[in-house]
Amino acid sequence: MKAVSFGGGVQSVGLLVLAARRVIPYRTFLFANVGDDSEDPATLDYVRDVAQPYAAKHGIQLHTLDRTTRAGETETLWGRMMRQGSRALPIPVRMSNGAPGTRGCTRDFKIQVIGRHLRRHGASAASPATVAVGISLDEVSRAANRRTEPYERVTYPLLDLGMRRTDCQKVIADEGLPMPGKSACWFCPLKPLSAWREMRRDRPHLFLRACSLEEALNETRIWAGKGNDPVFLTRTGRPLAEAVRKAQDELPFDVGCDSGWCMT
Ligand code: SF4
Numbered sequence: 684m685k686a687v688s689f690g691g692g693v694q695s696v697g698l699l700v701l702a703a704r705r706v707i708p709y710r711t712f713l714f715a716n717v718g719d720d721s722e723d724p725a726t727l728d729y730v731r732d733v734a735q736p737y738a739a740k741h742g743i744q745l746h747t748l749d750r751t752t753r754a755g756e757t758e759t760l761w762g763r764m765m766r767q768g769s770r771a772l773p774i775p776v777r778m779s780n781g782a783p784g785t786r787g788c789t790r791d792f793k794i795q796v797i798g799r800h801l802r803r804h805g806a807s808a809a810s811p812a813t814v815a816v817g818i819s820l821d822e823v824s825r826a827a828n829r830r831t832e833p834y835e836r837v838t839y840p841l842l843d844l845g846m847r848r849t850d851c852q853k854v855i856a857d858e859g860l861p862m863p864g865k866s867a868c869w870f871c872p873l874k875p876l877s878a879w880r881e882m883r884r885d886r887p888h889l890f891l892r893a894c895s896l897e898e899a900l901n902e903t904r905i906w907a908g909k910g911n912d913p914v915f916l917t918r919t920g921r922p923l924a925e926a927v928r929k930a931q932d933e934l935p936f937d938v939g940c941d942s943g944w945c946m947t
Contacts, residue, residue, distance in 0.1 A: 684812040686711040691726040692866035694817030697851025703741035707840045712745040715796040718759020725864045781918035808833040820847045
C-alpha cells in the first residue's frame with residue numbers, strides 16, 4: 684500500500700498536484716481530521732471545496748479519517764479537552780517559561796488514526812505501507828525528527844525532488860488552484876504570535892474561543908492535580924488576550940513554526 688499523509692497545507696497540496704500530474708506514484712491521500720471543531724475551519728473548507736473535487740477529477744482517492752472510540756463514536760480533540768470531568772491536557776500548552784509541555788494530540792489524533800487505516804488495509808511490520816510525507820527542503824530538519832512506525836516506510840517526495848515551500852506554491856498556482864492556508868488546529872499552542880495576531884484581527888470569534896479554552900485548560904490542570912502554575916497558549920507567559928494585544932509591536936522577529944502543525 685502507498686499513501687500520502689495529507690495535512691491540507693501548501694506542501695500536501697503540492698504533493699496532490701504532483702500526483703495528479705503523475706510526477707509521483709501515489710493515488711491515495713489520507714487526511715487525519717482532528718475534528719470539525721478543532722481543525723482550522725479554513726483547512727476544512729479547502730479540503731472539502733478544493734482538494735476533494737480536484738482529487739476526484741484526477742482519479743485520486745482523498746480519504747478524510749476521524750478518530751473513533753471503541754463504541755464507534757467520533758472523538759475530536761476539542762471534545763476531549765472540553766468533556767465534562769476531563770483531566771486531559773493533550774495539546775502542547777506553554778509553561779510560564781514559554782516551553783511547550785508534552786502532548787498526546789499528534790499521536791492520538793493523527794499518527795494513530797492514519798496507522799489504524801493503514802493496518803486495516805494490510806500494512807504490518809512484515810509488509811509495511813509506503814507513506815509519503817510533505818516535508819520540503821526548507822524544513823528538512825522535520826524529516827530527521829519524524830518517528831517511523833513499524834507498519835510504515837516513510838518517503839519524502841519533495842526532498843527527493845529538491846522542492847522548497849515556494850516551489851509547492853508555484854506548482855499549486857500553475858494548476859490554477861487557490862493557495863491553502865496553514866494547516867493546524869486553530870488553538871495550537873505551537874502557532875507563532877504573528878498567527879495569533881492575525882486571528883485576533885481577522886477571526887475574532889475564534890480568538891475569543893481560544894481565550895476561553897486557555898482558561899478552561901487552567902481549570903482542568905488545577906482540578907486534575909497537575910499543579911497551580913498557569914499554562915498558556917502562547918510562549919509569552921501571559922494570558923492570550925493580554926499577550927497578543929501587548930505583543931503587537933514587541934516581537935517583530937517571532938517566526939515560530941511555519942506550517943504550525945505536527946507534520947505527520
Ligand atoms: S496542530 Fe498543534 S494542537 Fe493540533 S494536533 Fe498538532 S500539535 Fe496538537
